[in-house]
Structure formats: structure tokens, C-alpha cells
Amino acid sequence: MVDLRAQYEKLSPEIDSAIKSVIDSTAFIKGPDVKLFEEELQKYMGVRHVISCANGTDALQLAVRVLGLNPGDEIITTNFTFIATAEVVALLGLKLVLVDPDPGTFNISVEAIRKAITPKTRAIVPVHLFGQCADMESIMELAKLNNLFVIEDAAQATGADYFFSDGSVKKAGTIGHIGTTSFFPSKNLGCYGDGGALYTNDDNFAKKLRSIANHGMKVRYHYDDIGVNSRLDTIQAAILRVKLKHLSRFNETRQAVADFYDEAFAGCLPVIVPERSKYSSHIFHQYTIKVRNSKRDELKKYLESLKIPSMVYYPGPLHMQEAYRHLGYGENDFPVTKELCSKVLSLPMHPDMEQDQLDLITSSILKFFDNSI
Ligand SMILES: Cc1ncc(COP(=O)(O)O)c(C=O)c1O
Numbered sequence: 001m002v003d004l005r006a007q008y009e010k011l012s013p014e015i016d017s018a019i020k021s022v023i024d025s026t027a028f029i030k031g032p033d034v035k036l037f038e039e040e041l042q043k044y045m046g047v048r049h050v051i052s053c054a055n056g057t058d059a060l061q062l063a064v065r066v067l068g069l070n071p072g073d074e075i076i077t078t079n080f081t082f083i084a085t086a087e088v089v090a091l092l093g094l095k096l097v098l099v100d101p102d103p104g105t106f107n108i109s110v111e112a113i114r115k116a117i118t119p120k121t122r123a124i125v126p127v128h129l130f131g132q133c134a135d136m137e138s139i140m141e142l143a144k145l146n147n148l149f150v151i152e153d154a155a156q157a158t159g160a161d162y163f164f165s166d167g168s169v170k171k172a173g174t175i176g177h178i179g180t181t182s183f184f185p186s187k188n189l190g191c192y193g194d195g196g197a198l199y200t201n202d203d204n205f206a207k208k209l210r211s212i213a214n215h216g217m218k219v220r221y222h223y224d225d226i227g228v229n230s231r232l233d234t235i236q237a238a239i240l241r242v243k244l245k246h247l248s249r250f251n252e253t254r255q256a257v258a259d260f261y262d263e264a265f266a267g268c269l270p271v272i273v274p275e276r277s278k279y280s281s282h283i284f285h286q287y288t289i290k291v292r293n294s295k296r297d298e299l300k301k302y303l304e305s306l307k308i309p310s311m312v313y314y315p316g317p318l319h320m321q322e323a324y325r326h327l328g329y330g331e332n333d334f335p336v337t338k339e340l341c342s343k344v345l346s347l348p349m350h351p352d353m354e355q356d357q358l359d360l361i362t363s364s365i366l367k368f369f370d371n372s373i
Contacts, residue, residue, distance in 0.1 A: 001309050002186045006352035011242060018238035031234030037241045041197065044159075044244060047174040049206035051198045052232035053213045056155040056182025059196040060125075061088040062230065063151045063178040066208050069094055069122050076116050077125040077153075078108040079318050079337040085127055085153050086318050095120070096327060098319050100336040104275035106288065106344075107134040109336070114142060123149040128157035128172045130288050130313075130346075131188065131254075133280035136162050136175045143176075150176030154199075156285040158189040159251045163279050172280075173199045178209075183232075183240060188254070188285055189247050191236040253351040254284040257358065261287055261347065264362035270295060270369050272343075286313060290343040295369075300345060302368050308361055311346045 099112035126134035154173030173179025183195030216227030319329035
């Protein structure tokens, strides 16, 4: 699905020297590269604060913690996401309220959020799924009207732009009260292990987040908050500094790959290509098609037989997972999620795809449908 080896080979002189310089300095924890990476990412994102941490799940957990909510307070998020988004809400003893996504963009439905708001709702967590922003302008309006916090899970959308109706543009993750991201190796901006970060324009949140991520310490050996140890390793920060310089180019190449897929499938009725919204750029963390006529699993098997990878993100709705049965949802409470789980298929997508790979993938899919209809 991704080719991390090909990417490393192209960047190896820069990456190797960045890693070597950290080893030479022995500044493995909180070395200069961590601060420099935060400053460079802050500039790229156009946000006041970037706080790095150990991974994207920690980033979400820190973001929810810093809101200072009480047990029983409700947080609304999408049922069609990676488990981490929902997991941290449950882990912190808050009430997880799941809602359906929009069937076209796969992102949280604003109408569904509106219907789920109760007097106990405190926050909304939109996820910019597969590399395209959720409808943030409407979500922020709804949040303002109901006095709610917004935490954006931007793990899959580093570099995506949101276009406001007044013409202004902001990066995914910098619109809500707090944004979070992951530097998992396969992400658009990925390191060589685990890593994550938080974005905020709020000075108080930034101070508190920095403190909680570092054992609750503001001044050395003085603990104002009960914290955790969630730091980005210096070696990962050094790698991310190299990769950040190439991020815009990587994202543009992903868009060119997506354009090729779109064009190839234009006349193929059983394949529905990913919808592109007018309010967001799409940086294609995943290129996810919907397959009509219950042929998804058959297509996946056929591709497998040709050694072409494909993945189902996500095969089962969160509310039906064993760990979340206690929420009390019924099997058919989320018709859109249910339908998407049975139809979506993500195709190989990364910035180092070769034309012959793209030709093989698209011609194989077209051939499958020629023969199967
Ligand atoms: C939408 C989303 N949120 C959160 C995470 C968690 O990130 P991490 O794996 O770095 O903890 C991921 C990634 O894996 C993700 O895709």
C-alpha cells in the first residue's frame, strides 16, 4: 500500500546524516531537533503552537484531557474512523457518542452531529479522514452556538487545506481549539517509528499540554499536573525535519496519482471514485473507492491473486466492536457506516508509485469488472 523503502532510498543521504548527527550529539531526549521541528511545523501549519508527543493516540488523549471535562460529559465523534479517536474518550471516562459519516466524503456528518447534541455534550472530534477535511466551517458554527470544544483529528491529513467561504485558508488541524496528528511511518508526514503532535492557537492550552506531556512539569522537578511521559524522540524529530521539506511535493504527487485513478475509473460504473469536497483540498492519505454490487470482497481477492495490495479501512463499525458494546448501540443504528464498511476499498497510494504499477492496478480492476458483469 505504501513503499517506505523507495522513499528512504531517494532521501537517504539527508536522512542518514540527520540520524548520525543526533547519535553524535547523544541528545536523544528533547534534543535541539525536537524544538527546531516544532518551529518548522508551526510555520508550515500557520499555527501559534506545535507540541510534539509520542504518537497520535497520545496527542488525542492529551487534547481531551486538557479540556478538563467530568465523568459523564459527552463527546461526539464519527463511527467511521480508526479506533484511537474513540478509544481515548472511553479511556478518560467520558461518554462516547458516535454518529454516522457523510456517505460521499466519508467525513463526520454535520447533520448527524446536530441531532446528537444534548445538554451534556462538551466537545466534537471531527476526523479529516483519508486526507480530506471535514466540513469545519459548519462544525465550528455548530460548536460556537452550543458552546462546545472542537478537537480535530488530523492524523491522516497533514498538509490538507480548508477553504472558508470568506476566502481564507487554514491547514487541517489548526481550525478547532486543538488539533492532533500522527507521524506513524505510513502517514503523509511519517517518521521511522512512533510520533505525534498537537496544534493550538490557545496559549493556555499550549502551556498545559506541554506540561502534561512531560510528567506535569512546568519548572524542573515541580509538578503542577498529573502528567504522562509522551515525548517525540530526537531521532524521529530529525527525520521529520528532513521529510517536512518534501511534504508539499509528496502531497502533490499523491494528488497526481489520484487524478490518474479517477480518470481510469471514469467509465467504470461499479467503481465510485472518492468524492472531492469544494471546501477542502484532498491529499489522499488513502485513495478509497466504493464498489457497487457487493463485489468488493471478490475484487479484493482477485487483486490479491495478482499480488496487488488493497485494504479495507474500516471493515467493522466501532459500535459493534466487543469493547464498545456497553455503549448500547444496535446493529442498525448507523446505516451509512454499515454500508461504507461493506463497500470501501483503499488502493495503493504513495508518492513513489511508478506508472507501470498504476497501469497494472487500474487495468486489472477494469478487467475484473469487464469479466464479472
Ligand atoms: C484517524 C487517526 N487517528 C489517530 C491515529 C493514531 O495515531 P498513532 O498510531 O500515531 O497513535 C491514527 C493512526 O494511526 C489515525 O489514522
